[in-house]
Amino acid sequence: MTPEDIKEALKQVKYPGFSRDIVSFGLVRSATLDGDTAKVSLTLTTSDPKIPLHIKQEVDKCLRALPGVKATVIDLAVTPARSASAPGGGNLGGNTAAPKTIQHAVAIASGKGGVGKSTFAVNLACALAQLLTAKGRPGRVGLMDCDIYGPSVPLMIGIEGRPQVEGDSLIPMENHGVKVMSMGFLVDDNTPVVWRGPMIMKTIQQFVQNVKWGELDILLVDLPPGTGDAQLSLVQTLPLDGAVLVTTPQPAATNVARKGGLMFQKVNVPLLGVAENMSYFLDPAGQKHAIFGEGGGQKTADSLGTVLLGQVPLIPEIRAGGDAGKPIVVTNPDSPAASTFREIGEAILLQLSRKPMPATS
Incomplete structure (x- = not known):
């Protein structure tokens, strides 16, 4: 299994409050398979302590579902933000990351x-x-x-x-x-x-x-x-x-x-x-x-x-x-x-x- 295969699987993990996944948000810095252990490095910006915990749990669940993976190592670096934020710092108070009026x-x-x-x-x-x-x-x-x-x-x-x-x-x-x-x-x-x-x-x-x-x-x-x-x-x-x-x-x-x-x-x-x-x-x-x-x-x-x-x-x-x-x-x-x-x-x-x-x- 290649790093690309692992990242492809991680597209199933959505950022809380968004329909967009953590890979497309650019949060996954690296992904490797060492024997039967999947190792993933993540980074995000938020002041909500629930978000890193939720993402880590979902990533662990996703990785363990992959064939041949028996253990996981998830390195999650969190940068505090002044307010609860999206991966890039946008407000998560029910708003989307971009105006809905922009089609493309x-x-x-x-x-x-x-x-x-x-x-x-x-x-x-x-x-x-x-x-x-x-x-x-x-x-x-x-x-x-x-x-x-x-x-x-x-x-x-x-x-x-x-x-x-x-x-x-x-x-x-x-x-x-x-x-x-x-x-x-x-x-x-x-x-x-x-x-x-x-x-x-x-x-x-x-x-x-x-x-x-x-x-x-x-x-x-x-x-x-x-x-x-x-x-x-x-x-x-x-x-x-x-x-x-x-x-x-x-x-x-x-x-x-x-x-x-x-x-x-x-x-x-x-x-x-x-x-x-x-x-x-x-x-x-x-x-x-x-x-x-x-x-x-x-x-x-x-x-x-x-x-x-x-x-x-x-x-x-x-x-x-x-x-x-x-x-x-x-x-x-x-x-x-x-x-x-x-x-x-x-x-x-x-x-x-x-x-x-x-x-x-």
């Missing part, structure tokens, strides 16, 4: 910085807004900027100012048919965000639970590069229906993107596909030039067992549109780049339509 949540991620992930996320959000508006569903796309240290979404999507407050909730700002929330709306341009992990986790929780997103068909979440606090906080707070990896073609980017994909697989977030950004330079004559090499996106997708969603060209108009707050999908919807973003959006919507609706507690 998709992370836009990259292992490496500098691959144009936020530019991609903004254009994809606008493309999805166009596609859903054409289907009679306007205003059903959200974009949550979780790049806490370098929030660039407000600039790229052309929104300035501060969001309105309604009670204990923030009202997302909107442009080009996309509802947006970003740390960039909440801090001054000259104020650096110098935070440790717990503050990042709290902010992401608030962006999920204390923003009035309204009825959304899809919420895109622009993550910072890497596999650190922001990524783990998100998967523990918001049930994700999938993730899209953004990379450029060269090995320096694809090797790191692959690690990002493996992280999502370890926390049971399905990969919807890989998007290759800056795939080629398209000169005025229409000729393609592989500035950053070729085939990296497809190789990354193949290695992760997913699909290549599309190849976005490297053209000045995309960069200029981001700097001006006018995404190319909006300003030049008939361009090859805009068509590529819409094709990627259509592929994502098709995949999501085949998935069951997110579980709620």
Whole structure:
């Protein structure tokens, strides 16, 4: 029996008060079988002493039901929270980890910085807004900027100012048919965000639970590069229906993107596909030039067992549109780049339509 077999069995154990299991919440750190003894390491954040006890009992019961397992060793590390909390710190007072009005949540991620992930996320959000508006569903796309240290979404999507407050909730700002929330709306341009992990986790929780997103068909979440606090906080707070990896073609980017994909697989977030950004330079004559090499996106997708969603060209108009707050999908919807973003959006919507609706507690 492999560690993967044990983790698969542990998906039967639900977090108290939720219909989501402890594996998909990212609570299982390791699982091994030593002879006839199953050993599992867990970590969670809560101030309710009943929750660790309940989880430990359920894990023990689950493991002992496996063939060949006669004993268990369960290492459960508990971090106290200020209030009874969900695995990522959300309130367990009968609430779900995410608003029920959000049908699907998709992370836009990259292992490496500098691959144009936020530019991609903004254009994809606008493309999805166009596609859903054409289907009679306007205003059903959200974009949550979780790049806490370098929030660039407000600039790229052309929104300035501060969001309105309604009670204990923030009202997302909107442009080009996309509802947006970003740390960039909440801090001054000259104020650096110098935070440790717990503050990042709290902010992401608030962006999920204390923003009035309204009825959304899809919420895109622009993550910072890497596999650190922001990524783990998100998967523990918001049930994700999938993730899209953004990379450029060269090995320096694809090797790191692959690690990002493996992280999502370890926390049971399905990969919807890989998007290759800056795939080629398209000169005025229409000729393609592989500035950053070729085939990296497809190789990354193949290695992760997913699909290549599309190849976005490297053209000045995309960069200029981001700097001006006018995404190319909006300003030049008939361009090859805009068509590529819409094709990627259509592929994502098709995949999501085949998935069951997110579980709620």
